[in-house]
Amino acid sequence: MRAYLQPAIFGATGYSGYELARLLTRHPAAKKPLLLRRNDESGGCNDLSEAYPQLAGNGGFPLETFSWERMKSAGVDVMFFATPHEFSRELVPEAVSQGFRVIDLSGAWRLKHSANREVYGFAAANDACDEAAVYGMPELHADEIWDATLVANPGCYPTSVILALAPWMRAGLVDLDHGIICDSKSGVSGAGKQPTPKTHFVEVDGDFSAYSVFGHRHTGEMLEQLGVDSGSLQFTPHLLPIPRGILSTIYVKLAQPASAAELEQVLREFYAGKPWVRLFGAARLPQIKFSLHTNYCDIGFSLSPDGKRAVLVSCLDNLLKGAAGQAVQNMNLMFGCNEKEGLQ
Amino acid sequence: MRAYLQPAIFGATGYSGYELARLLTRHPAAKKPLLLRRNDESGGCNDLSEAYPQLAGNGGFPLETFSWERMKSAGVDVMFFATPHEFSRELVPEAVSQGFRVIDLSGAWRLKHSANREVYGFAAANDACDEAAVYGMPELHADEIWDATLVANPGCYPTSVILALAPWMRAGLVDLDHGIICDSKSGVSGAGKQPTPKTHFVEVDGDFSAYSVFGHRHTGEMLEQLGVDSGSLQFTPHLLPIPRGILSTIYVKLAQPASAAELEQVLREFYAGKPWVRLFGAARLPQIKFSLHTNYCDIGFSLSPDGKRAVLVSCLDNLLKGAAGQAVQNMNLMFGCNEKEGLQ
Amino acid sequence: MRAYLQPAIFGATGYSGYELARLLTRHPAAKKPLLLRRNDESGGCNDLSEAYPQLAGNGGFPLETFSWERMKSAGVDVMFFATPHEFSRELVPEAVSQGFRVIDLSGAWRLKHSANREVYGFAAANDACDEAAVYGMPELHADEIWDATLVANPGCYPTSVILALAPWMRAGLVDLDHGIICDSKSGVSGAGKQPTPKTHFVEVDGDFSAYSVFGHRHTGEMLEQLGVDSGSLQFTPHLLPIPRGILSTIYVKLAQPASAAELEQVLREFYAGKPWVRLFGAARLPQIKFSLHTNYCDIGFSLSPDGKRAVLVSCLDNLLKGAAGQAVQNMNLMFGCNEKEGLQ
Amino acid sequence: MRAYLQPAIFGATGYSGYELARLLTRHPAAKKPLLLRRNDESGGCNDLSEAYPQLAGNGGFPLETFSWERMKSAGVDVMFFATPHEFSRELVPEAVSQGFRVIDLSGAWRLKHSANREVYGFAAANDACDEAAVYGMPELHADEIWDATLVANPGCYPTSVILALAPWMRAGLVDLDHGIICDSKSGVSGAGKQPTPKTHFVEVDGDFSAYSVFGHRHTGEMLEQLGVDSGSLQFTPHLLPIPRGILSTIYVKLAQPASAAELEQVLREFYAGKPWVRLFGAARLPQIKFSLHTNYCDIGFSLSPDGKRAVLVSCLDNLLKGAAGQAVQNMNLMFGCNEKEGLQ
Secondary structure, eight states: OOBBOOOEETTTTTTTHHHHHHHHTTTTTOOEEEEEEEETSOOOSSSSHHOOOGTTTTTBBBBBEEHHHHHTTTTTOOOESSSOHHHHHHHHHHHHHHTOOOEEEESTTTOOHHHGGGGGGGGSSOOEEEEEEEOOOOOHHHHHTTTTTEEOEEEEEEEEHHHHHHHHHHOOBBBBTTTTEEEEEGGGGGGGOOGGGGGGHHHTTOEEOSSSSSTTTTHHHHHHHHOTTTTTEEEEEOOOOOSOOOOEEEEEESSSSOOOHHHHHHHOOOOTTTTTEEETTTOOOHHHHHHHSSOOEEEEEEOOOTTTTEEEEEEOOOTTTIOOOOOOOHHHHHOOOOOOTTTO | OOOOOOOOEEESSSSSHHHHHHHHHTTTTTTOOEEEEOTTTOOOOHHHHHHHHGGTTTOOOBEOOOOHHHHHTOOOEEEOOOOOOHHHHHHHHHHHHOOEEEOOOTTTEEEEEEEEGGGGGGSSHHHOOOOOEOOHHHHHHHHHHOOOEEEEEOOHHHHHHHHHHHHHTTTTOOEEEEEEEEEEEGGGGOOSSSOOOOHHHHHTTTOEEETTTTTOOOOHHHHHHHHHOTTTEEEEEOOSSSSSSSEEEEEEEEESSOHHHHHHHHHHHHHHTTTTEEETTTTOOHHHHTTTTTSSSEEEEEEEESSSSSEEEEEOOIIIIIEEEEEEHHHHTTTTTTTTTOOO | OOOOBOEEETTSSSHHHHHHHHHTTTTTTTTTOOOOTTTOSSSSSBBHHHHHHGGSOOOOOOOOOOOHHHHHTOOOOOEOSSSSSHHHHHHHHHHHTTTTTTOOOTTTTTSHHHHHHHHGOOSSSOHHHHHHHEEOOOOHHHHHHHOOEEOOOOOOOOHHHHHHHHHHHHOOOOOOOOOOOEEEEEOOOOOOOOOOOBHHHOOOOOTEEOOOOOOOTTTTHHHHTTTOOTTTEEEEEEESSSSOOEEEEEEEEEESOOOHHHHHHHHHTTTTTTTTTEEEEEOOOOHHHHTTTSOOOEEEEOOTTTSSEEEEEEEEEETIIIIIIHHHHHHHHHOOTTTTOOOO | OOOBOOOEEEEETSSHHHHHHHHHHTTTOOOOOEEOOOOOOOOOOHHHHHGGGGGGOOOOBBEEEEOHHHHTTOOOOOOEEOOOHHHHHHHHHHHHTTOOEEESSSTTTOOSSSHHHGOOSSOOOHHHHHHEEEEHHHHHHHHHHHTTTTEEOHHHHHHHHHHHHHHHHHHTOOOOTTTTEEEEEEEEEGGGGOGGGGBHHHTTTTOOOSSSTTTTTHHHHHHHHHOTTTEOOOOOOEEEESSEEEEEEEEEBSOOOOOOHHHHHHHHHHTTTTEEEEEETTTOOOOHHHHHHHOOOOEEEEETTTSSEEEEEEEEOTTTIIIIIIHHHHHHTTOOOTTTOOOO
16 A cells, blocks of 8 residues: 655745645645745745635644754655755755755756756756756656656746647657747746736736747757757747736747648647646637646647648646646656646 | 926835826926935936836936935925825925925825824924925815915825715714714725735735724824714725725715705715816716726715615725825915816 | 435536536535536537536536436436526426425525515515525524525625624624624626626726615625614625625624624634634634635624724635535535535 | 817727727817717617716717718718728718718728738628728828828737838848748737627636637738738737737848847837837837827837847737727828827
8 A cells, every 4th residue: 555655845935835735735645745944034934824824724834944854754755846946956956865856846957958057047067966857747758757866847938838849849740940939928926926026916917018038048948858959949928917827829830731630630649648738629729717727738729721830829827737736747757646646 | 477387206206106297297387397316215217217118208207316406496396295204204394494385195294183193103293394284185175275385195095085975074964973984995006116915916916805904094084184083984995906096985874864866966066166076976886997097086875775874985096186196186276277287 | 335416507607507517526425417408598508618618628518408307317316506596486496396405506595585585576476485495504504404405505795794794693792773884895707607898808807896785686685694674784795806706894883892802702613613614813804815716704803992893804705605615515414415525 | 270170980989989089089189079879879878978987077978870961060070980890891982972081990991902801701892992091000101191081090900010010121121931920919908898708807807818810800901011921921819818908029030130229220210200109129128008098109129149030029009009099190190280189
């Protein structure tokens, strides 16, 4: 009989961390997660339900001060980092060397090429961890995730873009020379819980804007995972006046004219047996609302009348399939659970 | 022939200050306002259009460092303070003693009774200014405003409550022993431009909450202006997930049963010739949207079938009739302009 | 060993009906519900996932044409009506006479006094059903619900008002002669799925309004359940620019001055062992967001400094505790399940 | 001395028509517009302020039954059609033959090529009017507008796309063989005032979706005005959960690498002396909010580090520069007024 997993979470007070705490608390194969306070955290709360009163009535969610002793005495099996990448970059290597398996939701370990990592400005190199880290996208890397020590949970934007493009690109259907355009739109929780002028209600409500054009740091993940260079894929993020959700509109020229049925077939085969991707085919496109509060990435497309160009549309909940949900999906793979467990 | 007024504004980068700058810039009797930077202001901008790019294309809006010399050389006629009350409390007395006429949008000078002022915790008393200050609600105090040196511009909530209640109360129609209940709802700009957890888009959107029950500092204004004590009027503010606008639902027991026609008549007589109050009578109630981006306070009511109880509903734009618009209305009265000038 | 329940739902395409279908589908003690199409329904869909693509990936949700034969051959144990009250008024009596247990989410059977029922304008009297119907508020009527044949599921506004007021009123703490004021605010899904000018996004967004003052048909439920007459309780609903959730601000004069601790104690005792009411006491008030997507009714209050008046604040999700969630809670009681089953 | 213009408006109860009525009412060179009721209009109002109570306090806005006699006796100079294109297609030719100058806000007369007009499915051909109609984009066609009899006011999406692209395309800077991608996002008022499932608040709020991919009928305008074929320009509209505003993100490959300064210079020269286009250059991109409630089209861009690709961003208020504002701008040109008159 399977033993229960003991997870621990750094950063549960943030939006992704809260979702993670919520998911793990009701995960049938996991004990209640340990919630760890960073030493440098100020103004924090003693119980997660102070910051999120919606948790009331479900027992206590105490935040504890972190120490390696505590991790060991509690028998922690897996440590989740829902923290700034600088923090992950510092503490994760020690966690690994102490023998813990780690799922990191930050951008600290996602990029394989040091040139791509430059946008993050990491203080120090860490070749061992950079190399060991597995990009935690179960639909693409399940065979590496199951026994990984360090899983780099993908970014929210890259999840929506890579899952949409991977099937056709691997099948050679996309004209890479022409270049791919990814026009993505995200809700405000993607900007984090810290109040800033950019997340002020009065500024955001009724507005819409593009940002970081030609310079968003999630671009590197897309290039590496899809195996193209920066001349072949262009990514533009926008800020939607909604709390959560991402929709990516992706423009491709096909290597040669195709029918909608052929294109849909390639998607269906690629995602056969993958429970967390839903295909909308060519008949109806996904909308952000369909995927909210779920771990699904929804994918659909439209084909030009001449069959030469296609527009892929993919949607997901940036806090779930784009963060905490995918992290739990990775945990499931790492510990032999069913991929859907705790996510329905 | 009338000379053009020269206004100056402290605090133009805030939401009310910006509206004030916008209104004064196109006011037919005023020169472009001087925009003054507080010495303690950090991280500020050099031109207001940096903070509010919607101003682009309308010439420069430079922010200047404040000095009394500059005030005088520029021939400033009236100084507007759209600043925290602590700042007003400090600088306004000097402005007055230097001979400037002042319209202060903060809560610094609104309260006549020192007991009511306690909620603001002012560091020092200032009897002269407290006494000289005129409560700048033109519909009630036009006869004092025209030659006032210091006008205390009313709070947004009090404007919506006092304008709704004053006619019936002055006519003795309200049962004061029974007590009045003011249930008010405001958009987020009322909380100011400073980003805080309470103004974060993700927290506010889709939510609604009551706050400062039995303890909001605008209550004192209502009590003083309506001439009742705290046992007779109860005020509860709520936060609406919209950028601007206030709706107050006000519950009164009538001193004796009345007809809707009588009640409407009292309102119509009271507001005859007052251009910035619109009466909706008993047929249709005002909604926030009707008054947005205008200087109107809209007032309507419903009467119980037995004629014993009434519900008043009043709406206004908290940044206009609740702040900058009413300030310009006061300026108009102080300098002999038509009350509507620059506000249409 | 317990057999699985077979529920059937009329009206699953509406907002409450959809939530009901969703809840029952994953209810551990229930089989997948039969979804019934009304004969008069036009333009409908064949599968609920056509109207709610968020259901995709969870099997089929076919809509069937209704017949009593089908009800019997399928072994239906309980019929849910999430339909207009006229429809319920017509079909429910036959369902009862055919031996089915019924939970009706409409207003058809909630009111005991024929005078209160007049607002609904029912075509015909039905004394037997009017008498037999049990008001399905488990926190007040569990002892009647368990063996009821016909449960009238409470209205969304009444649930938020009655649950907040019942404990203090039953304890004689409220001055009824003074009168109670219930100022309630609801999200737009309360207005139903039918597109109207009042639910058009452009009309609602950024707006806020009162409606049906002194005339909302939910008032009768509050009066009957709390045992007061219309002179003692006044109800004003408002439309919030959010999709779902209700907050009621309730003003009471206490029969005699009390302390917050005493008042809180009465609430705690009343709701001891009631899993779907959460008390926020006097320290922090509930907000709409805390109860969204849950079956909780959250209740808190503030007391005036002199201990004479109190403001109760209650929040709930109008589609769950205010409709479908409470219906499932009633089903749990009727069929011997734990009250929390299928609602977490 | 200039005589005052007498405008008349068909369709003032719609969103664009209302804005038009509002603008013309305060236009310094125009008399109050006649508001015309279509004969087939049912359930209408007698005064525009019934549908738009925000107009209250500004005199009456009576809706009149249309007749040619009334047009002539009132001395109408210009007829605005803010009506469905079928209606315009039917009545405009008669208006022209009766000697009236017409500005039509519908899609009835915008397209020169009959193949492009097919998407509208017009019942009958009308070569004379199709030929005579001038595309009313003042920044491109001022020389034809001034003496036009029939002005086809541009669509909202095409205005945002054409104004952004025209300068670089006319200067030969864009690689047309590569193809241009226009990813546009619009607020809900673009879908009109008629309530539908697609404009229901509960459906739209918190959601975001693409629609009419490869098939939106505004595409033809873009192709004709920019002089390209459908293989060279791809347009994808999306629905934003905001009431008004459009942002277009436009992807171009440059014919040869350029510097930001060169590109900005071309824009500046093209729009020199054009008051209703604001250039944001390469430093800061426009956001929807900056242009709301104004007649500006705001344009900015970002250039890829290698200077080979650019992303143009343009914003406007779909009801003003995208409809009623541009219509007034056209009227100004047609009757010798300053282009800015009545629009500030």
